[in-house]
Every structure is written in C-alpha cells, then in structure tokens.
Amino acid sequence: MNAIDEKLQPILSTVLHRNAGETEFHQAVQEVLESLGRVISKHPEYAEEALIERICEPERQIIFRVPWVDDNNDVQINRGFRVQFNSALGPYKGGLRFHPSVNVGIIKFLGFEQTFKNALTGMPIGGGKGGSDFNPRGRSDREIMRFCQSFMVELHRHVGEYTDVPAGDIGVGGREIGYMFGMYKRLTNRYEAGVLTGKGLSYGGSRARTEATGFGTVYFVERMLATTGTSFEGKRCVVSGSGNVAIYAMQKVMSFGGTVVACSDSDGYIVDENGIDLALVKEIKEVRRGRISEYAELKGDGVHYVKGGSIWDVPCEVALPCATQNELTGADAKTLVENGVIAVGEGANMPSTPDAVHVFQKAKVLFAPGKAANAGGVATSALEMQQNASRDSWSFAKTEERLAQIIHSIHDACAETADEYGAPGDYVLGANITGFVRVAEAMRALGVV
CATH class of the missing domain: 3.40.50.10860 (Leucine Dehydrogenase, chain A, domain 1)
Structure with a gap:
C-alpha cells in the first residue's frame, strides 16, 4: 500500500468529514487516493479546478x-x-x-x-x-x-x-x-x-451476460498468471460465494483445467476434495434457492461442511473472493499466503480489506483488484446496450469473444500503467490510475460542471 500524498490528504479529510460514518465509502476513496500521488506529480493539472474533489462527490x-x-x-x-x-x-x-x-x-x-x-x-x-x-x-x-x-x-x-x-x-x-x-x-x-441490462433473452437480453462477471474474473486472472509463465491448469482453487459470480467463475476455472475444492454462502462453506460438482451447486442455488449445506447432505462421504468459519482456511493456489465487500481480512490473507496461494482475483466489489491487500502485495502474490477483475459484468451490460440500440442479438460465442478481448485489454492497460509509474506488477495502482485518468480527462474537457 502507498501512503497518501500530502497534497491529497486534505481531500481525504474532507471526504471523511462530509460523509461521516460511511466506512466502506471512506475505504474506497482512500484506496484510490493512495495511488494518485504519482499521477499529480507527473500531471499537476489533475490537481487543478478541484478535479479530484469533484470525482469524490456524487453528481x-x-x-x-x-x-x-x-x-x-x-x-x-x-x-x-x-x-x-x-x-x-x-x-x-x-x-x-x-x-x-x-x-x-x-x-x-x-x-x-x-x-x-x-x-x-x-x-x-x-x-x-x-x-x-x-x-x-x-x-x-x-x-x-x-x-x-x-x-x-x-x-x-x-x-x-x-x-x-x-x-x-x-x-x-x-x-x-x-x-x-x-x-x-x-x-x-x-x-x-436499453434502460435495464441483465434482461432475459426473450425480451432484449444478451447472451453471456449471466456468466460475464465470473468468466471475466477468471479471464483476468488467467492473463495475470500468464505473465509468470503459468495458468489455471492443475491449480487448486477456492471460490467464496455460490451466487451468480461464484458459479460462473467456478465454471470457467474448470474449463481452464483448475480444480475448485471449496465454495460458500453466508451460513458456511463446503470442501469437496474431488472438485466441486457444479451442476449440483447450480441446482441448489439457481433452482431450489437453497443453502450450500444441502450440498454436503446430498453428496455425503468425502464432502466437508463447516458452519460459519472462514473459507480462506482451505489451502489453495488461487483464491477468488466472489461474495461481498471486506470478506477477506488481513488474518485470512496471512493464512492463504502460509498455505501457498500464488494469485488472488476479486470477483466481488472490494472483498479484500486494506490489510489483506497489503499482505498479498508484501508476499508478492499476484493480486487482481475488483474494479479491474470483475469488470466483465458491466462490459457485457454495455454490449447488451449496444445490441438493444441496434435491434440486434449476438451469438454466445461472439459475445464471449468480445468479453475476453475487453478483459485482456483491461489487464494489459493496468500492467502497462503500473510499469509507467514505476510499480511493475501492482495491478491495484495500475487499475486506479488508468481508470482515474480516463475519467479525469473527460471531466477536464467538459469544464466545471
């Protein structure tokens, strides 16, 4: 983690004061501001006209x-x-x-x-x-x-x-x-x-939208693993959650040759050393709308269910937090590192606490932040808007191909930005700066509005 530049400290103080008690919002703003010191040193124009202050204030x-x-x-x-x-x-x-x-x-x-x-x-x-x-x-x-x-x-x-x-x-x-x-x-x-995305296929929805967030997370991590000459093939993986994002992240991991051994819901988690039976998880969660504990009851021998507890106690090489914000703590991160994790990809929004991110970065674990790694959902939503605007409907293969291209371009942009700003391999900094610069350039062009 980076210290906040002294020029940005007053902005954070104002955000904390004006948005009292909103701890998740404070955390998100601080995480971005920690990356921006290098930007305003290189581009002081971004510190003018209260640009950063405006970005931190909702319209x-x-x-x-x-x-x-x-x-x-x-x-x-x-x-x-x-x-x-x-x-x-x-x-x-x-x-x-x-x-x-x-x-x-x-x-x-x-x-x-x-x-x-x-x-x-x-x-x-x-x-x-x-x-x-x-x-x-x-x-x-x-x-x-x-x-x-x-x-x-x-x-x-x-x-x-x-x-x-x-x-x-x-x-x-x-x-x-x-x-x-x-x-x-x-x-x-x-x-x-075009007013809503995630619609059913019968009334204007896009193929691959359901799968997009989970698929996109795995595409990003696969690209990230490739920078070190490896892949999901033969890797032991743990995915938190068992909702839409987690289910399709598990599906894509399996297609890439990885083995998912654990998933969870808000009541607890299951461990299946033979690999999660995804069809059964889909039946329980998408059809019955049941609890993940039913998996253990139906599978019987060889499946371990833990009520409560932390899924991050399960040893793995790749961890994909796909449940909710701040689910993976600093203590969880230390356990994962001790158990040999080599890559973490955030399928949920800000699922790792700042302490956890620091632990991963200090241990040189490949870490993909949510704003980059789980952008597949909104990217495919934008593709759905595109189809709606043109009264068109694409095939699953075409949509997934575009999704993969977008995610690969996000990965590469984050990696290149991190290199440019002297922090190779820091995807958090790369994502924050890339996203910030694109928004900031548009805001500067539009004037003080």
Whole structure:
C-alpha cells in the first residue's frame, strides 16, 4: 500500500468529514487516493479546478420510500437508493443490490468503484449504483414482484437509456430485472430495452451476460498468471460465494483445467476434495434457492461442511473472493499466503480489506483488484446496450469473444500503467490510475460542471 500524498490528504479529510460514518465509502476513496500521488506529480493539472474533489462527490444521490404489501396483507416499508456518481464518460451504469445491509454509504462506495471500473472497460459508460435494504430471501415470487414494482414506481423517474442504466447485483437476478422492466414499460408506455441490462433473452437480453462477471474474473486472472509463465491448469482453487459470480467463475476455472475444492454462502462453506460438482451447486442455488449445506447432505462421504468459519482456511493456489465487500481480512490473507496461494482475483466489489491487500502485495502474490477483475459484468451490460440500440442479438460465442478481448485489454492497460509509474506488477495502482485518468480527462474537457 502507498501512503497518501500530502497534497491529497486534505481531500481525504474532507471526504471523511462530509460523509461521516460511511466506512466502506471512506475505504474506497482512500484506496484510490493512495495511488494518485504519482499521477499529480507527473500531471499537476489533475490537481487543478478541484478535479479530484469533484470525482469524490456524487453528481446526484436519490433516496426514496418503497411501500409494498406482503402475502399476509401487511404493509412493509423499505428504503430505495440510486447514487448517480459520474457521467463524464456516458450515462450512469451500475447494478441494483437488494440486501438488508444496504445503506447510502455502501451504495456510494459501489458507485465510486463503478465509475473507475466502467472507465477501464473503454466503453462509453459512467458510474452509478443503487438498491434497497429489502431482503428477497424467504419471500415469495409475488412478494418480490410487488416490491420490485413499487421500487420502479419511483426509480423510473431517474433512469433511461441515455440517462442511467441499472443492472443486477446481490439479490437482483433475472427474475427481479424482469419485474422491474415490466413495470417500467407500463409506467412509461414505451419499450425502451436499453434502460435495464441483465434482461432475459426473450425480451432484449444478451447472451453471456449471466456468466460475464465470473468468466471475466477468471479471464483476468488467467492473463495475470500468464505473465509468470503459468495458468489455471492443475491449480487448486477456492471460490467464496455460490451466487451468480461464484458459479460462473467456478465454471470457467474448470474449463481452464483448475480444480475448485471449496465454495460458500453466508451460513458456511463446503470442501469437496474431488472438485466441486457444479451442476449440483447450480441446482441448489439457481433452482431450489437453497443453502450450500444441502450440498454436503446430498453428496455425503468425502464432502466437508463447516458452519460459519472462514473459507480462506482451505489451502489453495488461487483464491477468488466472489461474495461481498471486506470478506477477506488481513488474518485470512496471512493464512492463504502460509498455505501457498500464488494469485488472488476479486470477483466481488472490494472483498479484500486494506490489510489483506497489503499482505498479498508484501508476499508478492499476484493480486487482481475488483474494479479491474470483475469488470466483465458491466462490459457485457454495455454490449447488451449496444445490441438493444441496434435491434440486434449476438451469438454466445461472439459475445464471449468480445468479453475476453475487453478483459485482456483491461489487464494489459493496468500492467502497462503500473510499469509507467514505476510499480511493475501492482495491478491495484495500475487499475486506479488508468481508470482515474480516463475519467479525469473527460471531466477536464467538459469544464466545471
């Protein structure tokens, strides 16, 4: 980790003061500012006209009430959010998260990260994020539909294919996107396919979008491993989570010859030394919407289930945190290093704490930060927007080929930037500076707006 340049320290102090209590947002801003000292030394113009201060301040923050009626006819109240962080490169783009932990600080952290992630893709999209503290777990399809419809009654005023294009995130999959798109269509009386991404194939979705974030993470790590003359072939891997990102990261690891021996959910983790049976995980998670403990019950002998605990206690050569923010701590990182990890790729948004990142970098472990390694989802969302705009539909192979090209270009840009700024192999610095410069150049061109 780098110390924050003294010229940037007042900016961080202001962010901490103006956004009191928003620890995840503080963490995200500090992590980027730690990389920018070298940039303003080389390009002092980026310190002019409060450019960095403006990048750290969202353009718009929307908070709204979401009333809905549950299956017992009781009225429930949730809170909805949309933070439109930066539109210098294009319309705001970023997912919606439905989870009890959601608050404005978490949405701001995600929107800030999204701004740089989207810039890294090279696509014309700005950064935003949204969601609600609604918990879809245990709710019926009808309850989820009523909630999504109420959520969209307010959100539809703030989105559009040239304004803000939401997608899914934790708790928001194809079902939720469908309900929200249906309500948007009814409210606006128009079929504006480009207003949401992650749609079903039957109404304007893109092939490979479901797989894109997980696939993209593995494409990035594969490219990163190649810089040291190795690959996933024969590697023992651990993937946290068992949702969309984790499932398709596991699938791509296996296609590259790696063996995934463990995955998890919020209750605990499983270890299958013979390699995770991905078809069974998909059945449990995507069809039954069950818990990962069921895997051990169904598989029986040879599978170990640990309730609670840390999945990072499981020895591996490649670790892919694909669950949620700050899930991998400094202590976890030390355990992974002691057990021989050689590469870590973040499939989730900021899943490693600052202490963990420091441990990996000090140990010379290849480390791919989320804003670069998990950009495959939003890149394919932008490809979905492209297909919607041209009334076209691409094959899976064509879409995945474009995804791989974008991820490889992100990797190479991060590596080249790290070299340029005297930190070869530092993908964190490379990603932060590359994303920042692309956003900063656009903002400078547009004036003080």
